[in-house]
Amino acid sequence: MPNTVIEAKNLTKTYGKKSAAFTALKNINLKIYEGESVAIVGKSGSGKSTLMHLLALLDRPTKGEIYVDGKNASNLKNNDLNKLRNERFGFVFQQFFMNANNTVLENVLLPLKIAKISRKERKKQAEAALKIVDLESKMKNKAVDLSGGQKQRVCIARAVVNNPQIIFADEPTGNLDSATGDKITDLLFELNKKQGVTLIVVTHDEDLAKLCNRIVRISDGKIISDQTVRKDYQKQASRKRETEAARVRNANEKKGGKK
Amino acid sequence: MKLTDIIITANHNLFRSKTRTILTIIAIFIGSFTIILSNAINSGVNDFIDKQIESAGGDGYLEIMPTAVTENAVMALSGNGAVEYKETGNAPSEQPYITNEQIEKVRAIDGVESFDVLHTTTVDYITSNKIDKKYKLFNLNLVPRGNVNLDVTAGRKPDSESTNLEIALTEDLTKTLGFENAEAAIGETVTLAIPNTIDCYTAATHSECQRQVTATVVGVQAPGVMASGGPRANLALFEKVHELASDGMSQETKSQAYQATAQVDPARVDEIKAKLKDIGLTAMTIDDQVGMIRTFFDAILVVFNIFGGIALLAAAIGIINTLFMSVQERTREIGLEKALGMSSGKIFLSFSTEAILLGFWGSVLGIALSMLIGFGLNALAHATFLADLPTFNIVVFNPINMLIIALIIMLIAFIAGTAPAIRAAKKDPINSLRYE
Known part of the structure; x- marks a missing residue:
């Protein structure tokens, strides 16, 4: 059995108070395993986005707990949550969220800048991330000059630049035409398959959902179905563990070399 | 984020809306320039008086x-009050x-x-x-x-x-x-x-x-x-x-x-x-005798410092306004930074740094221009009405004074920036990312 990366226990989220209270999520229990690609599918207002925000530790649940790698995240302080998101998670949003006046490179290295990584090192890592999305040539362009598809590729580069364990993608193709959307989808699943990154996609697009190995359907704040389509992700998970181990080894060697 | 990155990024962000930032800096500059130049002229006069007292006999x-x-x-002079004349007293x-x-x-x-x-x-x-x-x-x-x-x-x-x-x-x-x-x-x-x-x-x-x-x-x-x-x-x-x-x-x-x-x-x-x-x-003492001149120039200094202070107060409101606008405009950016793991404290610090930088640039501009004008004034004076007094400079710049003035202005800017910075720090990442 692969490792559980995120587990939600009795997750409830209520907005507002008393008579105006609105329960967006009711008693959600969900385990996500390493290397999976999970689609969270539902109509707008179903609570799928709320669930993603809770799983991504962007918001705290009203009731229930979230465990990341077996550790209870509700006990963590804000700064530890920030650190966890910064180091383990990558985000891709429907509206891209880029700093339009900054260069592509600046946009990609933002998570590393927040992580206090040195100027030289973050440039190196950002260049590597841009290579994955095949946009090294646009490195010095301003983000505003890119097309929609290119922007989303830059966002994927930003999401992978910190070598995350999990990538959260919120309607990643929602703002793109189908051809460019497909390219983005290919990129995301390539990361999932080749590098073993756990992928959590929130979408209402059934075609995109079908590409994932697991589909979780949400309606009125409850999980109405949870089906695992394929099980080939386990191989990917072990691959991810290997690459992770290699990365740690490399880092250790570098440290050793400096001494 | 490292402090150097925060400063560099803050400075970069400031000049993203050039016109607005430059106008705010000019407002600060008017205050800093007035205060720095009037203090320098006052130093010059006092310095001159001190030298004169020294040559006339010292304290x-x-x-x-x-x-x-x-x-x-x-x-x-008053012409009133009769005083009795006493032969023996x-x-x-x-x-x-x-x-x-x-x-x-x-x-x-x-x-x-x-x-x-x-x-x-x-x-x-x-x-x-x-x-x-x-x-x-x-x-x-x-x-x-x-x-x-x-x-x-x-x-x-x-x-x-x-x-x-x-x-x-x-x-x-x-x-x-x-x-x-x-x-x-x-x-x-x-x-x-x-x-x-x-x-x-x-x-x-x-x-x-x-x-x-x-x-x-x-x-x-x-x-x-x-x-x-x-x-x-x-x-x-x-x-x-x-x-x-x-x-x-x-x-x-x-x-x-x-x-x-x-x-x-x-x-x-x-x-x-x-x-x-x-x-x-x-x-x-000589100081008593020239005290009038000193008091006169000190009074002028006070008046100019009040002008400068009022200008700085207006500039501080400009800073608050500029930063509130920028927090509003950059709501989604703040949301993204928070989602990517930036702490509220660092967000506060970035906006405070922008405020301090506004004060910094305003002060630098004030110092630069007042020095330029000050030295020009000294040269002009020596060429004309002060030709006979080569040891007298109208304008004397005291680096420590200027540093203190700059620091005070940066402090004022920081204080002005706290309200917008707190608003930015308090932004909720999810709502900010949804902000249109």
Whole structure:
């Protein structure tokens, strides 16, 4: 059995108070395993986005707990949550969220800048991330000059630049035409398959959902179905563990070399 | 985020909306420029006054007059209040001149290093063997005693302890008397003509009653406001002039003096002034005399600082406004940064840094332009109306003062920036990312 990366226990989220209270999520229990690609599918207002925000530790649940790698995240302080998101998670949003006046490179290295990584090192890592999305040539362009598809590729580069364990993608193709959307989808699943990154996609697009190995359907704040389509992700998970181990080894060697 | 990254990013973010940022900086600049330049001018004036006080005798130099003289002057000016005349009630404080009794009392005061009575001196003219013309001399001053500096361009200060008759000329007079330059005048002699009071009552022509005295030029005073008072004599020459003028008078009349100078311990000036008052003498330091000028310039400084302060207050509101706009515009960016793991504290710090940077650039601009104008003003002044006073700079920049002003402005900017920075820090990442 692969490792559980995120587990939600009795997750409830209520907005507002008393008579105006609105329960967006009711008693959600969900385990996500390493290397999976999970689609969270539902109509707008179903609570799928709320669930993603809770799983991504962007918001705290009203009731229930979230465990990341077996550790209870509700006990963590804000700064530890920030650190966890910064180091383990990558985000891709429907509206891209880029700093339009900054260069592509600046946009990609933002998570590393927040992580206090040195100027030289973050440039190196950002260049590597841009290579994955095949946009090294646009490195010095301003983000505003890119097309929609290119922007989303830059966002994927930003999401992978910190070598995350999990990538959260919120309607990643929602703002793109189908051809460019497909390219983005290919990129995301390539990361999932080749590098073993756990992928959590929130979408209402059934075609995109079908590409994932697991589909979780949400309606009125409850999980109405949870089906695992394929099980080939386990191989990917072990691959991810290997690459992770290699990365740690490399880092250790570098440290050793400096001494 | 590292602090250096925060500063660099903040500066970059500031200049994303160039017009708005530049306008805010200009607002701060108006305040900083006003304060820095007016402080520099005030420093210049005070510096000048200090130099002049030093050359006139320093902080321990007192000019003394009988209190009765100053009071009589006040009575005469105000023109009211009749004072009964008493034949016998001639208390020392009512004497219009300094009595021997008073002189003895003053010399006994602890802290009085020297006390010289200044007899009235009248010099008709001064001349030298280089020229035929004679020049009127309105004023002959006594050189201050002790370690006090006399700003000289050549030679030295006349020696008050010496029995030689010594004089320090002014630069103007040096040329007038036919000496090539200050250096050339040193060691030469000048002749002073003094009218004898008694003889001049009966003499047929004024020249008949004149007595002459020859003094050695030992120094030439550097130009300055105090030096414009005229040449300065040592005590020996000063006494000689008095002797020639009063020859033939009764001993009592001879010794009458209306003015005196004293060199006292600078730390005890106030105490000694109080004691002199009890004796019936009013003492003024040079600082008291130029105090009016100082007070005037200090008042101007206060007014300009208030202007500057008001400008800074308006600028602070500009900072608040600019930053609130920028927080609003960058809501989604803040949301993203928070989602990517930036803490609220760091968000607060980034916006505060932007505020501080606005203050910083405003101060830098203020310092740069006021220095440019200040040095220009100094150059202009030396070329024109201050040509005779090369040691005087209108504008004197004090780096520590400027640093303190800049730091205060940055503090004001920081305080102004706190409200927008707190708003940014409090933003919820999810709502911010949804913000359209």
